[in-house]
Amino acid sequence: MSELITIVMLTGLAGVCIPLGGFVASFEKIRPQWLEKELRHFVIALGGGILVGAIAVVLVPEGKRQLSTPLLAIPVFLAGGVCFFAIERILGLRRREAPQLMGMVLDYVPEALALGGMVAIEAKAAPLLAVLIGLQNLPEGFNSYRELKTLKKPNEKNWTMLVMVGLVLLGPVSGLTGYYLLSDYPDILGGVMLFASGGVLYLIFQDIAPQSKLNRHWAPPLGAVIGFCVALFSEMVVTH
Numbered sequence: 724m725s726e727l728i729t730i731v732m733l734t735g736l737a738g739v740c741i742p743l744g745g746f747v748a749s750f751e752k753i754r755p756q757w758l759e760k761e762l763r764h765f766v767i768a769l770g771g772g773i774l775v776g777a778i779a780v781v782l783v784p785e786g787k788r789q790l791s792t793p794l795l796a797i798p799v800f801l802a803g804g805v806c807f808f809a810i811e812r813i814l815g816l817r818r819r820e821a822p823q824l825m826g827m828v829l830d831y832v833p834e835a836l837a838l839g840g841m842v843a844i845e846a847k848a849a850p851l852l853a854v855l856i857g858l859q860n861l862p863e864g865f866n867s868y869r870e871l872k873t874l875k876k877p878n879e880k881n882w883t884m885l886v887m888v889g890l891v892l893l894g895p896v897s898g899l900t901g902y903y904l905l906s907d908y909p910d911i912l913g914g915v916m917l918f919a920s921g922g923v924l925y926l927i928f929q930d931i932a933p934q935s936k937l938n939r940h941w942a943p944p945l946g947a948v949i950g951f952c953v954a955l956f957s958e959m960v961v962t963h
Contacts, residue, residue, distance in 0.1 A: 730842050730902055733850070734835045734894030737857035741827070742887040744864025749884070763869065770862030771927050774830065777855040782834070782920040785841070785848050789913025799914050803921025811929070824870050826926040827863040828890065831856065833919035835894045839901025840912040856894075 787796045807829060834856050841849040864887060871883045905912040 726842055726902065727899065730839050730898040731895045733842070733853035734838060734856075734898035735891065737835070737853050737860060738831070738891035738894035740857040740860035741831075741864035741867070741890050742884060744861040744866075745868035745884055745887040747861075748865040748868035763866070766862045766865050770859055770866065773855060773859040773862070774923055774927055777834070777852070777859060778920045778924060781848050781852050781855060782837070782916045782923075785846065785852075786837075786913040786916030786920065789909040789916070791910055795914075796917050799917040800921040803918035803923075804925040805921075806918070807922030807925045808929075811926075824867040827860065827867055828893070829926060830919065830923045831860065831863075831890070832893055832897045833915055833922070835897035836901040836905070837912060837916045837919065839898035839903075840905030840915070841901075842898075843902045843906030844909065844912070 783796070783800070786799075787793050790796060810829065811825070834852065838849060838852050838856065841852060868883060868887060871886060901912070901915070905915065
C-alpha cells in the first residue's frame with residue numbers, strides 16, 4: 724500500500740507542475756514587449772534542456788540497465804522516435820498549432836508509466852525521475868497554456884486552466900498502470916524508458932528547439948544549457 728501512495732504522490736506532485744506553469748503563464752502582457760517574447764522563448768528552451776537532461780541522466784541509463792540484452796536499446800530507442808513522428812503526423816500537430824501541449828502529454832505519460840514500474844522494483848532513480856518530470860512540466864505547462872489560449876476558446880481562462888488541471892490525472896493513472904503491469908517485467912520497463920527517450924528526443928528537435936530560436940537573442944539557447952544543468956544537479960542531489 725505504501726508503494727501505491729508513493730506512486731500517487733510522486734506522479735501527482737509532478738503533474739501539479741502543469742497547471743502551476745499555466746498559472747504563471749496566465750499573467751500576460753509583460754512589459755516591455757520584447758521581454759515577454761524573450762521570456763517565452765527562454766522557457767521553451769529551458770523545458771527542452773530539462774528533457775534532454777532527463778534522457779541523458781535517467782531514462783537511457785536506467786532503461787539500458789533493465790534490459791537483459793543491452794544492444795536492444797538502440798532499436799527500441801529508434802522505434803520511439805519513429806512512433807512519435809507517426810503520432811505527430813496522424814494528429815496533425817502543426818495544423819493544430821499545439822506542439823508544446825501534445826509534446827507534454829506524449830512525454831508525461833510514458834515517463835509516469837516508467838516511474839510506476841521503477842517504484843515497484845525499488846529503483847534508486849525513481850525519485851529523481853519524479854523530480855525531472857515535475858521540472859519539465861513547469862515550463863511545458865507555461866508554454867502549453869499560451870498555446871491553449873490561441874485555440875478554440877482564446878478568451879476563456881477558466882476553460883484553459885480546467886484542461887491543464889485535468890492533465891494532472893494522467894500521471895497517477897499512468898504510474899499505477901506501470902506499477903501493476905511492468906514491475907515483473909524489467910525488460911519491458913527498460914523498453915518503455917528507452918522508447919520514451921527516443922520519442923522525446925524527436926519532439927525536442929522537431930517542435931521544441933525550433934520554437935525556442937529567436938534571432939539576435941542569447942537567452943533561449945542559454946535556457947537550454949541551464950535546463951540541462953538543472954537535470955544534472957537534480958541527479959547529483961538525489962543520488963549522492
